[in-house]
Amino acid sequence: MRLVITSVPRRLVVSLLLATAAGQSQAQDAGQLNVICSVQAEWCNLIQTVFAKTTGIKINVSLKGSGEALAQLIAERANPKTDVWFGGTGDPHLQGAESGLTLEYKSASLAQLHPWAQQQAQQSGYKTVGVYSGPLGFGFNTELLAKKKLSPPARWSDLLDPALKGEVQVANPASSGTAYTMVATLVQLMGEDAAFAYMKALHKNISQYPRSGTGPIKAVARGEATVAISFVHDGPGEKMQGFPVETATPAEGTGAEIGSMSIIKGARNLVQAKQFYEWALTPQAQQFGAAAKQFQLPSNKATPVDPRVPDFKKIKFIAYDYAKYGSSAERKRLIAKWEKDVNALPR
Numbered sequence: 001m002r003l004v005i006t007s008v009p010r011r012l013v014v015s016l017l018l019a020t021a022a023g024q025s026q027a028q029d030a031g032q033l034n035v036i037c038s039v040q041a042e043w044c045n046l047i048q049t050v051f052a053k054t055t056g057i058k059i060n061v062s063l064k065g066s067g068e069a070l071a072q073l074i075a076e077r078a079n080p081k082t083d084v085w086f087g088g089t090g091d092p093h094l095q096g097a098e099s100g101l102t103l104e105y106k107s108a109s110l111a112q113l114h115p116w117a118q119q120q121a122q123q124s125g126y127k128t129v130g131v132y133s134g135p136l137g138f139g140f141n142t143e144l145l146a147k148k149k150l151s152p153p154a155r156w157s158d159l160l161d162p163a164l165k166g167e168v169q170v171a172n173p174a175s176s177g178t179a180y181t182m183v184a185t186l187v188q189l190m191g192e193d194a195a196f197a198y199m200k201a202l203h204k205n206i207s208q209y210p211r212s213g214t215g216p217i218k219a220v221a222r223g224e225a226t227v228a229i230s231f232v233h234d235g236p237g238e239k240m241q242g243f244p245v246e247t248a249t250p251a252e253g254t255g256a257e258i259g260s261m262s263i264i265k266g267a268r269n270l271v272q273a274k275q276f277y278e279w280a281l282t283p284q285a286q287q288f289g290a291a292a293k294q295f296q297l298p299s300n301k302a303t304p305v306d307p308r309v310p311d312f313k314k315i316k317f318i319a320y321d322y323a324k325y326g327s328s329a330e331r332k333r334l335i336a337k338w339e340k341d342v343n344a345l346p347r
Contacts, residue, residue, distance in 0.1 A: 030055055030056035030057045030272070031057055031058070031269055031271070031272045032057060032058040032059070032060065032269060032272065033051075033057050033058070033059045033060070033083050033084065033269050033272040033273060033276055034059075034060045034062075034081060034082050034083045034084075034268075034269065035047075035048075035059060035060065035061050035062070035082070035083065035084045035085070035086055035276070036061075036062050036064050036069045036072065036073075036082050036084070036085045036086070037061050037062065037063055037064075037086050037087060038063075038064055038065060038066045038069050038085070038086065038087040038088025038177075038259075039086070039087035039088070039259070039289070039292075039294065040214065040237075040292060040293075040294055041063055042292040042293065043087075043288055043289055043291075043292035043294055044061050044063055044086075045061075045292075046288040046291060046292055047059075047061070047086070047280070047285070047288060048061045050285075050288070051276060051279060051285075054279070055272075055275060055279070057272050057275070057276075059276075062082075065088065065175060065176055065177065065211065065212055065213065066087075066088030066089045066091075066092045066093075066176075066177035066213075067092060067174065067175040067176055067177055067180070068175060068211075069085055069088060069092065070092040070095060070096055070101075073085065073096060073101045073264065074099070074101065077099075077100075077101055077265075077266075079266075080264050080265070080266040080267060080268070081268075082264045082267070083263065083264055083267040083268065083269045083270070083272065083273040083276075084261065084262070084263055084264065084267070084273045084276050084277065085102070085261065085262045085264060086131070086261050086276075086280060087131065087132075087259050087260070087261065088177055088259060088260070089177025089178065089180070089181055089213075089257040089258075089259065089260075090120055090128065090130065090257060090258035090259065090260040090322060090326060091177060091180060091181065091184070091322070091325060091326040091331060092177055092326075092331075093120075093124070093128040093260035093261075093262050093326075094120075094123065094124055094128065094260075094322065094323070094326030094327070095326060095327065095328045095331060096127070096128070096262055097124035097125060097127035097128050097262065098124075098326075098327060098328055099328060100265060101262075101264065101265055102124075102127040102128060102262040102263060102264060102265055103127060103262075103263040103264065103265045103267065103270075104125055104126045104127050105126060105127075105263050105274065105277065106121075106126045107121075107129060107277060107278060107281055108278065109278060109281040109282070109300065110129070112281070112300050112301060112302060113129070113130065113281065113299045113300055113301065114130070114133075114297075114299050114300075114301055116130055116133055116258055116299075117129060117130030117131070117133075117258065117299035118130075119322075120258050120260060120322065123322060123323045123326075127262060128260045128261065128262040129260060129261055129262075129277075129281070129299075130258040130259065130260055130299045131259050131260060131261045131280060131281065131286070131298070131299050132258075132259040132286070132289060132296035132297060132298055132299055133256050133257065133258050133259065133296060133297045133299070133312075134231040134232065134233040134256060134257055134259070134295075134296040134297065134310070135231065135232055135233075135249050135254055135255075135256045135310055135312070135315050135317070136178070136181055136182060136185055136229070136230075136231055136232070136249075136254045136255050136256060136257070137229075137230070137231070137232040137247055137248055137249035137250060137254055138152075138153045138159075138227055138228065138229060138230075138232075138247060138248050138249075138250070139216070139217040139220050139227070139228040139230050139232065139234065139235045139238070139245055139246070139247050140152055140153060140220060140226060140227045140228070140245070140246060140247075140248070141220045141221070141223060141225070141226050141227075141243075141244055141245060142244045142245070142246055143223070143244045144167075144223060144226040144244075145226060148163055148167075148226070150163055150164070150226075152246065152248060153227055153248060153250075154248055154250070154251055155250050155251050155252055156186070156189075156198065156250045156252055157252075159202055159205060159227060159229075160198075160201050160202060160205065161205075162205075164205045164226060164227060165204060165205050166205065166206075166207045166347075167205065167207065167225055167226035167227060168202065168205045168206050168207065168225065168226070168227045168228070168229070169206065169207055169208060169209070169210065169215070169216035169219050169220070169225040169227075169228050169229070170182060170206065170209060170216055170228065170229035170230075171209060171210050171211065171212060171213045171215055171216060171230075172209040172210065172211055172343075173334075173335050173338055174335050174338075174339065175211040175212075176210075176211065176212060176213040177213060177257065178213025178214075178229075178230060178231055178257070179209070179213060179229075180331060180334070180335065181231075181255055181256075181257050182229055182255075183195075183199070183334050183335070183338055184255065184320070184325040184334065185254060185255030185318060185320065186198060186199065187325075187334065188255070188318050188319075188320060188321065188325070189252060189253050189254075189255075189318050196337065196338075196341055196342065199338065199341075199342045200341065200342055200345060203342050203343075203345050203347060204347055206347065207224075207225055209343065213230065213231070214230070214234055216228030216229065216230050217230040217234045217235060217238060217245070218238070220238075220245060221238040221241070221243035221245050222243075231257060231296075232247040232248070232249060232310055233294060233295040233296045233309065233310060234294070235247035236293070236295050236308040237292075237293030237294060237295070240293055247310075249310070249315045249316070250316075251316065252316070253316045253317065253318045254315065254316065254317060254318065255317070255318055255320045256312075256317060256320065258322065259296060261277060261280055261281075263277060281299070281300055282300065283298075283300050283302045283303040283304070286298035286299070286300050286303040287303060287304065290306040290308075290309070295308045295309045295310070296309065297309050297310070297312060
């Protein structure tokens with residue numbers, strides 16, 4: 001069953017959830033928790049505020065993209081300073097599980113989650129779990145397209161139009177889970193040789209490769225780029241701020257991220273980490289994405305779904321192999337090939 005909520009002001013959502021939390025609040029000295037948060041800043045702030053209010057646990061949040069988060073956890077593996085890694089594309093979470101950076105933990109809520117979230121947990125040996133999903137696609141500035149007399153992109157091949165030279169942005173896959181999802185999606189959709197030929201041709205139209213996966217859609221909103229390759233759930237929030245941004249998913253097919261959550265092996269605050277993990281999978285906590293103007297599909301089937309969340313039934317998805325493309329060896333190989341064969345080319 002797909003539950004739908006109409007648009008509710010963020011302040012009202014937060015006040016209602018805080019009111020609920022107040023009735024559940026525990027003693028003030030309930031310990032602390034260190035979280036790497038790989039979703040947008042406002043979402044991280046809501047999590048920090050409400051979880052602390054609900055539990056009395058002091059939560060320290062560090063904002064990092066998923067690629068940077070994984071690099072930090074690798075660097076800290078002998079002496080972990082992080083307890084929980086929340087959000088960000090699932091591939092790095094799977095790599096963390098494979099590398100022994102994260103802890104096996106089976107949530108009591110697994111049966112309440114969508115099959116794709118449960119599969120993420122199973123594939124990782126229950127060292128991570130899906131918390132949301134969002135399709136990869138295009139964000140575009142409608143005013144700039146109109147000035148150039150161009151139609152909105154509807155296919156991957158549309159981004160190769162010479163009229164878009166210097167007008168397309170996608171993040172750097174070495175630092176961005178969004179961009180790595182693009183590389184892995186194209187390889188699975190087209191075959192590796194054809195995918196890299198496509199990315200070489202696309203390179204001529206790229207203005208820059210930002211470090212952050214949300215950088216390109218923000219550049220489109222500000223008029224600094226015409227088209228972004230990004231997760232389409234990042235578009236509605238820019239549109240809500242008055243920017244001329246629309247989104248589309250490619251007709252040939254696309255992949256989707258499974259934003260994930262993991263408990264770090266060697267976590268200093270394990271009891272609090274498990275408490276946060278269970279809380280983050282509840283329908284109440286999973287509404288914070290929409291409250292923060294982020295419109296992924298929540299993993300708990302009972303979570304109300306904002307109407308701006310993309311309708312997965314209307315999107316052509318590839319059969320994305322999360323196990324293969326979430327492996328450390330495959331990610332390392334594909335990123336190295338992209339750096340050598342694509343990023344090193346002149347534009």
